[in-house]
Amino acid sequence: MDEHPIAVSVQNLSKKYSSDPKAPDSLKDLSFEIPLGKVCVLLGPNGSGKTTLLKILAGLLKPTTGTVFVNGIDALKAPREARGKIGWMPAEERSGF
Structure with missing residues (x-):
């Protein structure tokens, strides 16, 4: 094992943006790990949750459920500290931030 x-x-x-049980989830039961020193690419169609995931990783949005750790830091409990460990460059200037 590596x-x-x-x-x-x-x-x-x-992540669910609405309290309506019939509303779709933006993210649903997503789990993954990225090893230190590796590059990760997110690909998917419009509305597939890419930006939602990045906002959660950067501490700009709270998930409905789940955990996020960045270099061992709980990004949901210490978002400022975790944000200092992440580099993010949106592809377009008009990325909605």
Whole structure:
């Protein structure tokens, strides 16, 4: 088994923008890990949750459920500290931020 430290760990992450039970989830039960020193690319169609995920990783949005760790820091409990460990460059100037 490969024993590389984990840079980003996302477990059982979900985000729902509406309290309506019939409304779709933006993210549903997403789990993944990115080893330290590796590059990750997010690809998907419009509305698939890419920006929602990045906003959660950057501490700009709270998930409905799940955990997020960045270099061992709980990004939901210490978003400012975790944000200092993430670099993010949107592809377009008009990315909605």
